[in-house]
Amino acid sequence: MDPSGAVRRLLGDRRTIGLGVLLIFLGVVGKLALLRFANIETVFVATLLAGSLLGRAWTVLVPLGTLAVLQPFAWGALYPGYGLEDVLGITFFVVTGFLFVGLVGRTVRRRVLLRVKSVALLTSISVPLTVAFDVWTDIGDWYFLFRPEGIDFLTVLYWQVPFTVYHVLSSLLFVPLFGTMFLFLVSAPTSEREPEGVADASEESG
Amino acid sequence: MRRWSERRQAVLFAVLLVVSIAGVYGLAQALQAPEVPRKGSLRASLVVEGDAWTVAYEDALTVNNTAFGLLLEAGDRQGFEVRWTEYTIPAGVLVTAINDTVNGEGNRWWQYWVNEAYGRRAADRQEIFEGDVVVWRFVASQEGS
Numbered sequence: 001m002d003p004s005g006a007v008r009r010l011l012g013d014r015r016t017i018g019l020g021v022l023l024i025f026l027g028v029v030g031k032l033a034l035l036r037f038a039n040i041e042t043v044f045v046a047t048l049l050a051g052s053l054l055g056r057a058w059t060v061l062v063p064l065g066t067l068a069v070l071q072p073f074a075w076g077a078l079y080p081g082y083g084l085e086d087v088l089g090i091t092f093f094v095v096t097g098f099l100f101v102g103l104v105g106r107t108v109r110r111r112v113l114l115r116v117k118s119v120a121l122l123t124s125i126s127v128p129l130t131v132a133f134d135v136w137t138d139i140g141d142w143y144f145l146f147r148p149e150g151i152d153f154l155t156v157l158y159w160q161v162p163f164t165v166y167h168v169l170s171s172l173l174f175v176p177l178f179g180t181m182f183l184f185l186v187s188a189p190t191s192e193r194e195p196e197g198v199a200d201a202s203e204e205s206g
Numbered sequence: 207m208r209r210w211s212e213r214r215q216a217v218l219f220a221v222l223l224v225v226s227i228a229g230v231y232g233l234a235q236a237l238q239a240p241e242v243p244r245k246g247s248l249r250a251s252l253v254v255e256g257d258a259w260t261v262a263y264e265d266a267l268t269v270n271n272t273a274f275g276l277l278l279e280a281g282d283r284q285g286f287e288v289r290w291t292e293y294t295i296p297a298g299v300l301v302t303a304i305n306d307t308v309n310g311e312g313n314r315w316w317q318y319w320v321n322e323a324y325g326r327r328a329a330d331r332q333e334i335f336e337g338d339v340v341v342w343r344f345v346a347s348q349e350g351s
Contacts, residue, residue: 036291036292036293036294036295037293037294037295038293038295038296039295040295078291079309079310080308080310081308081309081310081311082310082313083313086313115212115215116212116215116216116219117215119219120215120219123219123223145313148313148346149313149346161237162234162237162238162296163296165230165233165234165237166234166295166296168230169227169230169231169234172223172226172227172230173227176219176223
């Protein structure tokens with residue numbers, strides 16, 4: 001049975017819901033599978049695609065759903081021992097950083113169709129977005145972890161450089177790869193939506 | 207201006223993408239610390255300064271010529287546990303706990319110095335030489351000092 005009414009307005013049709021859940025799955029499983037590869041991750045691409053391909057509440061639900069799984073795991077298993085203030089503060093910067101990525105993806109949504117230009121557009125914006133995300137989360141790291149030790153922000157940025165290079169590499173690999181796959185999935189014609197583009201006809205805004 | 211076909215655009219995009227990935231990958235590789243090759247035996251010392259404890263492993267004859275290798279050897283000989291996470295990118299290990307003192311407690315982490323010079327690379331990528339003194343300290347994040 002197809003979701004209807006408020007749920008449909010919020011989450012879209014069945015295919016949109018399926019793809020939203022698939023993006024959360026991609027973000028979580030990809031990140032966990034690539035733990036040994038610092039900053040090679042799939043949360044960024046899942047969030048960018050959620051905003052640019054699915055829109056609606058998925059712009060927020062995909063990053064929040066993904067991080068709701070990953071953040072407790074990170075603080076509980078990977079980086080235990082941090083104080084609650086540090087955990088909440090840094091989590092705030094990570095969550096808002098990914099929300100920003102989703103919202104930027106949302107702004108290009110109307111220009112994204114199943115075309116080479118769309119993949120190129122998403123790939124192009126992913127590079128400065130990745131750098132902006134890293135700088136934003138660095139502010140959180142600096143404020144909560146390094147500033148109390150008297151380490152200035154420029155030093156933190158300097159330490160970040162190689163990791164941001166890997167993060168950019170991650171985006172260059174995953175955005176075109178998963179972007180093409182999801183563009184195809186979103187654009188494939190079905191009986192319940194328009195075939196020519198990714199914009200869902202039932203969406204009220206944007 | 208002539209419009210390019212979708213196929214031509216795809217080829218151009220693929221070429222640009224491959225060149226970009228190769229460039230960024232090359233830059234990432236250039237930023238990596240190289241692996242430390244095994245050499246002959248040498249004498250080196252190691253000190254581990256924990257929260258309220260210190261372990262000394264002095265003037266040891268060893269073939270483990272990295273700051274990490276010497277730490278593992280000391281742990282094995284003196285009976286304390288070392289835990290670490292191994293990363294592939296960037297390649298190297300991050301020591302997460304020594305003798306049950308775990309990174310993050312009180313905003314402090316395990317960091318090392320070689321001859322009082324702060325270790326700026328993964329410990330398994332930091333070569334040590336004859337007579338070197340490696341000190342692992344559980345302190346707030348810092349550089350230099």
